[in-house]
Amino acid sequence: MISLRKLFKQSPDPREARRPLWNAVVAAARAPHWYEAGDVPDTLDGRFDMISLVMALVLHRIDDDPDQALAGVELTELFVTDMDGQMRQIGFGDMVVGKQIGRMVGALGGRLGAYRAPDGSDDLRAALVRNLWRGNAPADAGLAHVMAEVAALRGALNAIPVAELIVADRLPAAV
Known part of the structure; x- marks a missing residue:
């Protein structure tokens, strides 16, 4: 008997x-x-934008190994679940959360495309200014720092096998 x-x-x-x-x-x-x-503005939007940036770089790396595609889906689902929980914790109601999550997923999708631009390129620079600073470029030193850190993080991610990345509890240090 069961x-x-x-x-x-x-x-x-x-x-x-x-x-x-x-x-x-x-x-x-x-x-x-x-x-x-x-x-980068230390605001709700700025934090979301930074999570989206790092998430995009990680998802790009996972995409390099088609055998690990499910890991990218699972990671994206955790992104959605966490954003949903964060919005509810802030006080958004059910009627608003669904629309906001839709916008966030759409924003992540757009950033996935935009952040494929090569390191140091004008396209990447434009995408960062548009997304992190809402089109208002920061001081040259701030933009240079973010550009350098994006390149370093992308390089560090590319230096490890995807199979190791998807089980990691921290991202690799920039080389």
Whole structure:
């Protein structure tokens, strides 16, 4: 006879295998240097923009290994779940959360395309100014810092196998 406990036992959420990587993305995006030396606004929008930037770089790296595509999907689902929870914690109601999540996912999608621009390129510079500073370029030193850090992070991500990245609990240090 099947016990009730077995009948109602929930399977572990497979996305939880990506939780350490998601936490690493958030930690990297919240590193003080982005906001201090990089002049990224330390606001809700600025934090979202930085998470989207780091997330895009990580997803680009995962995309390099088609065998790990599911990990990218799981990581993106954690992004959505976390953004939903953050908005509810701030006080957004059910009617607003769905629309906002849709906008956030759309914004992430746009950034995924924009941040494929080569390091140091005018296209990348324009995408960063448009997304991180809402079109108002920061001081040259701030923009230079962010450009250099994006290139360093992309290089560090490219230096490790995707299979190691998707189980990482922190992002690789810039080389």
